[in-house]
Amino acid sequence: MQRELFEQWLKSKGISSYGNYISRLKNVEEAECDLDDAYDIDKCAALILKFTYSREDQANKEPLRHKIPIKSQSENKTIYESYYEGSNDYKNRISKYVEFRDSQSNEENSISVVDRIKKACDKLLTDGKLLQIEKLEQKYKLFADKFGPEKLKNLDGELLLDTIFNIGNRAGLFYWLEFKNDDEFNTFNFGSIAGGSSFKYIMYKRNSDGKWVTGNPQSPTILTTEEAIELGREIRNKLIAGAVEIAALETTIDEDKYANLVLSQQNTLRINSSNTDMSRLGWVHKYYHMIYPNLIDDFHSIRWQRHGLVCCGIRPESESAYGMAGQYIKLANECGFPVNYITSAINELFGSPVGYYRIGTSDGKISYWNEMRNGGYVSIGWDKLGNLSDYEEQDKTGLKAKLIKVLEKEYSNTPQVIGKYANQILAFYFNIKPQDVIVAVDGEKVLGVGQAAGEYEYREGLAFPHVIKVDWIYLAETRLPNPREGILTTVYAYKEIDNILAIEKLVNTPFIENTGSTDDGVPLTPLTGISLQIENILNRKKQVVLYGPPGTGKTFHAEKACFELAARNNYYKAFANLSAEEKLQICGSDNNKGAVRICCFHPSYGYEDFIEGIKPSAVNGQTVFELENGVFKELCIDALKEPSKKYYLIIDEINRGDISRIFGELIMLIETGKRGKKLILPLSKKPFTVPENVFIVGTMNTADRSIALLDVALRRRFGFIELMPEYNFFKDIVFEGLPLDGWLKGLNKRICENIGKDARNLQIGHSYFLEREKAVTDSEKFKRIVKEDIIPLIEEYCYGDYSLMSKILGDGIVDTMSQLVRYELFSSSDIADLINALLSPCPELRAAFEGEEKDIELSDDESIEVMQ
Numbered sequence: 001m002q003r004e005l006f007e008q009w010l011k012s013k014g015i016s017s018y019g020n021y022i023s024r025l026k027n028v029e030e031a032e033c034d035l036d037d038a039y040d041i042d043k044c045a046a047l048i049l050k051f052t053y054s055r056e057d058q059a060n061k062e063p064l065r066h067k068i069p070i071k072s073q074s075e076n077k078t079i080y081e082s083y084y085e086g087s088n089d090y091k092n093r094i095s096k097y098v099e100f101r102d103s104q105s106n107e108e109n110s111i112s113v114v115d116r117i118k119k120a121c122d123k124l125l126t127d128g129k130l131l132q133i134e135k136l137e138q139k140y141k142l143f144a145d146k147f148g149p150e151k152l153k154n155l156d157g158e159l160l161l162d163t164i165f166n167i168g169n170r171a172g173l174f175y176w177l178e179f180k181n182d183d184e185f186n187t188f189n190f191g192s193i194a195g196g197s198s199f200k201y202i203m204y205k206r207n208s209d210g211k212w213v214t215g216n217p218q219s220p221t222i223l224t225t226e227e228a229i230e231l232g233r234e235i236r237n238k239l240i241a242g243a244v245e246i247a248a249l250e251t252t253i254d255e256d257k258y259a260n261l262v263l264s265q266q267n268t269l270r271i272n273s274s275n276t277d278m279s280r281l282g283w284v285h286k287y288y289h290m291i292y293p294n295l296i297d298d299f300h301s302i303r304w305q306r307h308g309l310v311c312c313g314i315r316p317e318s319e320s321a322y323g324m325a326g327q328y329i330k331l332a333n334e335c336g337f338p339v340n341y342i343t344s345a346i347n348e349l350f351g352s353p354v355g356y357y358r359i360g361t362s363d364g365k366i367s368y369w370n371e372m373r374n375g376g377y378v379s380i381g382w383d384k385l386g387n388l389s390d391y392e393e394q395d396k397t398g399l400k401a402k403l404i405k406v407l408e409k410e411y412s413n414t415p416q417v418i419g420k421y422a423n424q425i426l427a428f429y430f431n432i433k434p435q436d437v438i439v440a441v442d443g444e445k446v447l448g449v450g451q452a453a454g455e456y457e458y459r460e461g462l463a464f465p466h467v468i469k470v471d472w473i474y475l476a477e478t479r480l481p482n483p484r485e486g487i488l489t490t491v492y493a494y495k496e497i498d499n500i501l502a503i504e505k506l507v508n509t510p511f512i513e514n515t516g517s518t519d520d521g522v523p524l525t526p527l528t529g530i531s532l533q534i535e536n537i538l539n540r541k542k543q544v545v546l547y548g549p550p551g552t553g554k555t556f557h558a559e560k561a562c563f564e565l566a567a568r569n570n571y572y573k574a575f576a577n578l579s580a581e582e583k584l585q586i587c588g589s590d591n592n593k594g595a596v597r598i599c600c601f602h603p604s605y606g607y608e609d610f611i612e613g614i615k616p617s618a619v620n621g622q623t624v625f626e627l628e629n630g631v632f633k634e635l636c637i638d639a640l641k642e643p644s645k646k647y648y649l650i651i652d653e654i655n656r657g658d659i660s661r662i663f664g665e666l667i668m669l670i671e672t673g674k675r676g677k678k679l680i681l682p683l684s685k686k687p688f689t690v691p692e693n694v695f696i697v698g699t700m701n702t703a704d705r706s707i708a709l710l711d712v713a714l715r716r717r718f719g720f721i722e723l724m725p726e727y728n729f730f731k732d733i734v735f736e737g738l739p740l741d742g743w744l745k746g747l748n749k750r751i752c753e754n755i756g757k758d759a760r761n762l763q764i765g766h767s768y769f770l771e772r773e774k775a776v777t778d779s780e781k782f783k784r785i786v787k788e789d790i791i792p793l794i795e796e797y798c799y800g801d802y803s804l805m806s807k808i809l810g811d812g813i814v815d816t817m818s819q820l821v822r823y824e825l826f827s828s829s830d831i832a833d834l835i836n837a838l839l840s841p842c843p844e845l846r847a848a849f850e851g852e853e854k855d856i857e858l859s860d861d862e863s864i865e866v867m868q
Contacts, residue, residue: 001025001035001097009100024093031067033576034774035094039101040528043512044094046577051094053087066090113312114334120345121337130341131189139185143290147173149243152236158225160232161212166205167198174201177283177290190290190340191298193282201283202276203231214274234271238278239287241268246288249295255317258326265322285321297328297339306497307353308346310504316497354451355436356494356503357427358486362442368464369440369447373475375572376453376524378438379464380428380490382421384410387458388429388466400426424491428466429456431493438470439494439503444483449474449506453526454539460644471526474506524574527564530721534561534697537719542672543696545654548723550793551765554699555652557723562596562648562697563587569646570595593638598650599631601657610662612683627684632666639691646693654698659714666690671717702761726766733775735782736835739845740769746842747790750808755797762797764790779831786838787826795821812837 003022010018028047029035038044050066058080064070070086071079124130131139145151152173155163164173170180178194180187198204203214203223212228215221223231245264249257262279269278278284282300289296299305305324309316312331318324332339359378361369372378385406393399403422407413411421432438432452440448454469480499486492494500512523527535530546534557537544546554566586567575578586588594599610607613610630616623629637632649639647660667665682668674669690678687698718725748730741748763755762768789769776776782791809798804805821806814815822825834839845 001029002101006097006100009103010096021093021096024090025097027068028066028090028094035097036101039098043101043510044098045512045523046574048091048094048098051087051091053084053091055084058084113314114331116349117312117331117342117345118335118337120348121335121341124341124344124348130344133338136338136340139189140290140293142185143176147176147287148291149240153240155236156233157229160236161205161225161228164236165201165203165212165228165232167201168205168207173287174204174283177286191286191300191343193286193300200281202235202271202274202278202281203228231273234273235278238269238271239284242278242284243288243291246292246295249292255326255330258323259318261326262318262320262323265320279320279322285325293338293340295325295329296322297325297332298343299324299328303353308343308350310497310500311346311350313501313505315501351435355431355433356439356500357432357436358439358441358489358492358494359428360442360490361440361447363463366463367442369442371462371572372440372470373448373472373523376472376568377467377469377572378440379459379462379467380425381464381466382407382411382425383463383465385425385466387460388425388456389458396426396430399429420489424489425466427493428468428491432456432468437503437507438468439480440470444479444487446478446480446483446506447475448472448523449503451507451526472512472523473510473526475512475523478506524568524572530557530723531561531564533721534558535565537721538565538695538697540672541717541719542675542692542694543670543698543717544719544721545698545700546721546723547655547700547702549725549761549763549765550701550703551767552723552725553765553767554701554723555650556767558650558652558697558699559596559598562650562695565695566595566646566648593634595645596648596650597631597635598652600652601654601662603656603658605657605662607662607664611664611666612681614683633688636688636690636694639694640689643691643693646695648695648697651696651698653701655700663714667714667717670696723765725763729766729770729775733777735779736831738835738839740775740782742845743838743842744769746845747808750841751794751797754804754807764793783826783831783834786834787823791821807841810837810840810842812840 001022006025007018007022010021015021025035032038032047032050035044035047038047053062053064058078061080062083064083064087066087068086068090070082077085121130125132130136152164162169162172166172167174167178169175176185176187178187197217199214199216199220203212205211206213212223212225213220214223214231242265245261245268249261265279266277269284270276271278285296285300286298289298289300297305299308300321302319302321302324305321305328306316309324309327314327314331316324317327328339328342332342335342337345359380361367361372361378363381368379385403388399391399391402393402400422403425404418407418407421411418413421434452434454436452438450438452439446440450450470450472452468453471457467457469459465459467480502482496482499485494485496485499494503512525526532530553534544534546546558548554563575563586567573567578567582570586571578571582573582575583575586584592584594586595588597599605608615608628608630610632612627612629612633614625615628616625618624635647635649639645663670665679666688669677669679669688675690675692675694678689680686681688696718725744727741727745730739730744733740744764744766751763752759768785769782771781776785791813794805794808798808802814802816802819806816813822813825814820822837825837828834
């Protein structure tokens with residue numbers, strides 16, 4: 001909870017009982033969860049649901065849903081009436097905190113796009129991700145000196161061909177525009193023109209035989225040297241003529257001038273012999289940017305240009321690269337930065353271009369929106385088609401032909417309608433990618449907006465079984481400027497720019513409408529942070545290893561992510577919103593091993609523990625040896641029985657076991673492309689397979705072993721996520737002038753400077769100073785952590801070298817002469833001397849100690865008695 005800011009906000013609203021608000025919400029945090037975490041997940045929707053206690057609940061004598069016990073203060077009230085009043089009082093205060101956090105978000109969103117871009121430019125410059133202006137201007141001058149219009153004008157014959165059109169010439173124009181990346185010139189600093197074939201240059205020198213080629217990939221034309229020179233002259237002359245028109249713009253930004261430029265460039269840059277419009281070519285646009293960086297932007301794709309403007313809330317006034325160039329130059333002038341900085345900032349803020357897709361949510365009679373909303377997905381019908389991934393034909397043409405046959409048989413209609421069905425199904429299957437924007441609709445009404453969070457999947461049993469996961473961002477009914485665009489379709493890619501601008505505005509205005517019903521469930525909200533990274537790698541490779549120094553939360557994140565992913569994939573709910581029975585199905589119980597299981601590797605762990613082995617057991621007083629399944633084989637067997645359910649195995653300390661010995665032949669079967677393949681196990685002599693619905697999450701402490709030493713076969717089959725110390729947990733945590741974040745960061749810096757080449761893997765993780773996911777604030781606990789955890793770890797790293805220990809911990813803690821640690825500092829009830837000693841290697845960190853906060857007094861008439 002952001003206590004001080006919230007308190008100030010309450011005062012600004014004229015709420016004098018702010019102390020009571022703070023006190024109640026502290027109770028909520030102690031009993032339930034951190035309010036800021038709950039806000040980040042779903043704007044406290046699940047928490048508010050817990051504290052919703054209706055008159056109907058009171059009449060039915062329902063128990064409390066939350067963990068704060070409430071008792072009746074009056075003989076005239078029943079306990080259930082107190083439940084009603086007390087729970088809703090808490091709910092109102094949580095809602096007030098949500099209102100406060102919303103106001104913060106609105107303030108951030110209200111920052112103008114110009115200010116956001118300027119702020120992003122400043123950060124990119126600070127981080128060294130942009131060239132300094134002087135360096136930038138040097139690179140532009142270097143390019144112009146080599147390839148400016150006057151230089152090109154003087155070229156002719158084979159020198160003309162070699163300088164402009166020979167892609168293999170590392171000193172040539174095309175190479176500099178697309179590939180050159182060295183200390184002299186990095187072309188990628190000025191926008192990419194990657195992609196497509198060499199035919200995009202109109203003419204090029206073929207590497208295989210040295211011939212000059214024009215045309216297209218389907219119909220290439222071989223030119224003689226004389227023909228190539230003639231075509232080269234024409235292209236060169238057109239390029240120079242276009243440059244003259246751009247130069248005429250000068251530096252005055254005039255929308256009419258750019259509108260006229262669009263028309264003139266279409267005429268000037270047309271190659272009549274091949275009917276090629278050079279004004280549509282990315283390399284031509286990049287050439288003009290390099291020559292005139294103050295007049296032409298460095299997004300060399302119309303799609304990228306449009307995406308950047310839309311994300312900035314600017315309506316593209318042209319479909320031409322040169323028309324939109326004027327809008328970018330105008331934006332750059334408003335920001336006071338070169339356009340090269342502006343496009344880099346837009347990339348940083350908004351990422352790559354996305355599609356905007358309209359998805360219908362009903363079959364005309366029944367709406368499936370609630371299931372999609374709460375399950376975090378969109379889906380379409382045509383259930384009789386089955387799983388599209390199972391079709392042998394996986395190219396668009398082949399799959400369309402196959403789908404049309406099945407559709408004609410199962411969904412009789414005219415050929416035109418069947419063709420439209422097939423196209424929409426193919427668009428859903430092939431075109432929608434992660435991060436694309438999904439707009440769930442019912443007729444003209446927008447029901448929700450979110451981002452695609454995964455690839456296509458098939459969920460048998462659903463009426464609409466073809467599914468794509470969605471992270472919902474905006475959940476409320478609204479309408480677009482043209483609500484009838486795509487009205488008669490189930491899957492449609494929005495094209496009208498006014499609708500796309502309106503959708504983008506909704507994406508940037510997160511909102512989840514409270515339906516007022518406790519039966520609707522809580523909609524899934526996007527995963528973030530490490531959990532999102534884990535999900536992305538599991539979707540791609542099916543196994544991941546979290547690695548890093550001790551205390552960086554590897555096991556914590558592995559468990560948290562697996563529980564959450566199992567809940568979302570198996571029950572379409574967040575883990576926190578599962579029922580007790582559903583949680584048992586995931587976490588396991590005495591009778592059920594659960595969808596998430598954990599094992600820990602160690603030097604004695606073997607194949608027989610993981611896959612199968614012969615183990616002794618006592619039967620009627622006799623020792624009997626029997627074949628027993630290991631933890632991974634049992635998980636795979638259970639997963640095969642329930643192919644629609646996802647199973648997760650957490651392998652803690654994966655690097656402490658002998659990987660080759662433990663996995664055996666199954667190191668091949670866990671690979672993504674080998675899932676479902678069968679092998680005969682050497683002991684049982686039975687076929688075994690690792691199914692698609694099994695996922696592995698390993699953890700690895702790099703203080704024990706470097707990732708570089710892992711089995712090569714393991715490294716190739718796993719994705720890896722590095723977890724390093726995080727200091728944000730300790731912001732504003734101060735012990736008598738010692739800021740915990742700065743002190744821990746300084747300690748790790750000294751470890752890296754003094755321990756040696758492996759020191760980066762030996763840093764002290766943040767988890768040492770966390771308790772129940774919150775920073776330790778009690779000085780006695782802090783003392784014990786330093787004494788019992790940190791100092792022994794440093795002693796181990798230094799192998800008893802007290803001089804080295806002193807450089808890391810400070811001479812206030814380590815007595816190098818006596819070769820002792822001054823443990824007496826930890827025995828005193830006064831922490832001041834210990835703090836001085838800890839700060840001895842970094843005295844500049846000392847912060848002013850402001851004293852203890854006073855307790856907040858509660859007014860009697862506002863308090864509801866809470867049993868502690």
